[in-house]
Amino acid sequence: MNKFWPFFFMFWPFVAVVLFFIAPSMGWWFPSEAFSPLGVQIDNLFYLILVIVSVTFVGTHIGLGYALWKGVDNKAEKGWFSHGSHSLEVLWSIAPAGILMFISLYQLDVWRTYRVKSAYPKDLYGVAEVTARQFEWRIRYPAPGKKLQPTPQPDDLYTVNDLHVPVNQPVLIRLRSMDVQHSFFVPALRVKQDAVPGTVIPVWFEASKEGGFDLTCAELCGWGHYKMRGRVFAERKTEFEKYLNTLKAEQGFDGVNKPSESGAEIAKTE
Amino acid sequence: MKSFRRLATCIALVIAAGCQSERAPQFASSQQTQGLVKVAQDAVNAELEAGFGSPSQLAAWTALPVDFGTFSGTVTQVNGSTLGLELVPESPLAFKRRAGLLRGSAVLVASGANPAGVLRAESYNVDGKTLSVIGDKGAAVSDVAKVGDKVTVVGDTLQYGRDLYLRHCVHCHGVSGDGNGPTAKYFAIKPRDYRRGIFKFTSTKPTVRASHDDLFRIVKLGIPGTYMPSFMLLADEEVKAMVEYIRWLAMRGEMEGKLVVEMNNDFSQKAAKDRAIAEVNQEFENFRKTELAGKVEGAVGELKEDWEASDAEDNLVVPGAERVASTAESIERGRKLFLGDKGKCFSCHGEKGRGNGASTEDFNDIPGGEPGKKSDVPGLFDVWGNIVKPRDLTSGIYRGGRRPVDIYRRISAGIKGTPMQAFGTTLKDDEIWDLTNYVMSLPFEKKPKSEAKH
The missing domain is CATH 2.40.10 (Thrombin, subunit H)
Structure with missing residues (x-):
């Protein structure tokens, strides 16, 4: 019974180590694999933190367990009262500060790539303006072959909740809000950015896999927050251009000349 | 021990209360129905119950033009x-x-x-x-x-539509489709009350109901500028089932309205005020025995005709000519129509298209109110009794869609239930296209220097 507490405290670092290995390999650690190059780098930062935390947690528990183990049979020696020890205080202030400093410096590169305009990828393509509103994502694309302009143009193309982007191509969206604060969150691409009324915030990302990814609002924006779901759909460049042309044909429909592209999702009803 | 027992009882009560199932959703009577005498109310409710059932047990009245599944x-x-x-x-x-x-x-x-x-x-x-x-x-x-x-x-399609409606739509549009769900009170722009069978943005001729495709588009794309969100990511099949249920709710509301109209003259509480209640009840019993079944049959016939017509191809507004190219000349011709006597668009939409025309300052008749009685607040009304603002055409937000054909249809067939009237008979195709081109150019019109500062 005397050895209960040393065993008790040594048990948890063992569980922790097992979990730290299982969680990432079983996919419990992240919402999904990161489907963007920058997302992979962000995940690596989380892994780094996981390693630092694991080593610290396991190390301190082994120390604790060792002290308890030794102390059980040691009736002679009295405890050492360490309160007020200047050197110890200095040590455990500087060591975590050093670790934090290391993390903050180490991640700067990723942060810079994501946020600093001069470090954006060279071939960034302005894909659309995304305007958040209660409770949907309104999307404005430039006409095929044209550049995204800061103000609406007569030939712009509009859709809602369904953002198409070319795959393996860094794309930029201009993020706006029409009413309150929202947050543009695509977990699979590791992109999250608040949409703030009154400002236009550039956000870039690159999808490295074709397919649809959930777009959710990550800022409680009102009673219908849960409704505010969209989709980011990454597709090959030719498919993307075809999509824009379909939208163009659909949006130019004058009721007489049928849209030429038959695949128009929302033109089906005509 | 005593206090422990009291605590245990208390916990048991809380658990029992927490476990009770939610009250099943129920259809509510319209205000007009509630204005009838008791026997007449009961009869209306009985007819609706027989023809449409309740939300938890729908009835499939096969005389209605609904795809029940x-x-x-x-x-x-x-x-x-x-x-x-x-x-x-x-x-x-x-x-x-x-x-x-x-x-x-x-x-x-x-x-x-x-x-x-x-x-x-x-x-x-x-x-x-x-x-x-x-x-x-x-x-x-x-x-x-x-x-x-x-x-x-x-009935499986209708049940599927009902389940989806109760999840996605009910909190604004209400169980009965009366546009009065629990979240509706937060809105400046009210959710549609389906019970008149009128929907604003359609592709059909002025007096025709909304088609399946119109409702499908509205649900899929939402209505920008209002609180109606887009349900783009629902599967087509889901939206179709929802649309079927919405049409069915509209028909239920219309049926209720039609029955009330039949009874309102003789059996409203107002009409029965000066007569003995036994006498009124006797009269109603005679009406119920001799006339009611025929009235119901007539009403369902009208519903069938109206809603089937909405999907008929010749009731679709199709421009007689293709769009006139949006040249400076066409836009100029459109501007003249906008400001001229033929279109008179400016009277509501304002000279600059900002939706602030002179008639928005007028005191107008209240729809459904006593004839000639003016509202004591200025503004234009829709048939639901809400004040509606003419669209600010410079905003670039188009509620009923932004395709050229959508604008054409708004001008040609009007916006149902609102003061936006149909110009299909007064204007020629080319004129409507000129006007469309002008309207679509308004958000991009260069502002004079003096205004640009604002």
């Missing part, structure tokens, strides 16, 4: 409350999904003597080809269905 089959065996039969869907939708939604559908047995709808489906076993049923109103299954009977199972 239908299966048919022939009974091969009757075993307790289980019928052996192979169900064949009458429209080619995903069978397994639909078979899973059959619970509560009406099972109509066609063997001559039996009244329709005395069985309801519980579940269908796809592999064993057996349908579990329960007898409605205590009817025994073996009395109703015999081997060899033809069976029709009706």
